[in-house]
Amino acid sequence: MSAVSLSAVTVQAAGRTLLNSISLEVAEGEHLLVVGPSGSGKTTLLRTIAGLTVPASGSLSLFGTSASEGARVLVPAERRRIGFLFQNGALWPHMSAAKQIGFVLEHAGVAASERSRRASELLDWVELRGFEQRMPATLSGGEAQRVALARALAVEPKLLLLDEPLGPLDFELRSALLAKLGELQKRLGLTVVHVTHAPDEARAIATRTLRLRAGRIEEAR
Numbered sequence: 001m002s003a004v005s006l007s008a009v010t011v012q013a014a015g016r017t018l019l020n021s022i023s024l025e026v027a028e029g030e031h032l033l034v035v036g037p038s039g040s041g042k043t044t045l046l047r048t049i050a051g052l053t054v055p056a057s058g059s060l061s062l063f064g065t066s067a068s069e070g071a072r073v074l075v076p077a078e079r080r081r082i083g084f085l086f087q088n089g090a091l092w093p094h095m096s097a098a099k100q101i102g103f104v105l106e107h108a109g110v111a112a113s114e115r116s117r118r119a120s121e122l123l124d125w126v127e128l129r130g131f132e133q134r135m136p137a138t139l140s141g142g143e144a145q146r147v148a149l150a151r152a153l154a155v156e157p158k159l160l161l162l163d164e165p166l167g168p169l170d171f172e173l174r175s176a177l178l179a180k181l182g183e184l185q186k187r188l189g190l191t192v193v194h195v196t197h198a199p200d201e202a203r204a205i206a207t208r209t210l211r212l213r214a215g216r217i218e219e220a221r
Helices: 042-050 097-107 112-125 141-152 171-188
Strands: 002-013 016-027 031-035 057-062 065-069 082-085 159-163 191-195 208-213 216-220
Touching: 002 042, 002 191, 016 042, 016 191, 016 216, 031 042, 042 057, 042 082, 042 159, 042 191, 082 141, 097 112, 097 141, 112 141, 141 171
Parallel strands: 031 191, 031 208, 082 159, 159 191
Antiparallel strands: 002 016, 002 057, 057 065, 208 216
């Protein structure tokens, strides 16, 4: 079964075509790299899969369930159980590491008695045991991205979307986080769609590369 299936998906905004009749299949368990110049549609593709951007036409299915048909949303973003890791982590500055994760768990319906245990477990997964009360301003770039990764995994997603999450980090931190991503993907059985400007660094854990240009698929290999 395909984890993600797009058929002739077109996205338009402010008179511009951001994705132009994109058809794509992403297999379960695949780690797909998405590359291309700025403005090629990489982030729009992720946002469309996540349900944060609504297509003008075409269809989108997730794990065999139709999520959108044209502009008609059949499965809203909050019900897609997709983890999304952004370039800068996008941590809430007023929340500790544990509360970042607890907030997501609360909205997923997890009982208050379970949220603290689950937050600690997720932080342990990303090798941040004991960081529960740390605030974003006290974290290094690599630590902040790992908290953001733990938060993205809180909904127990089958699909993880990565929007250049390694960009702000130095080489050593990028390598460490890539290794952790590869480990967690295997452990949790995740499918990953990964936008990057540095595909050579990520190819060790990737299964395929998709190149976009001007909203179209230029190459897939």
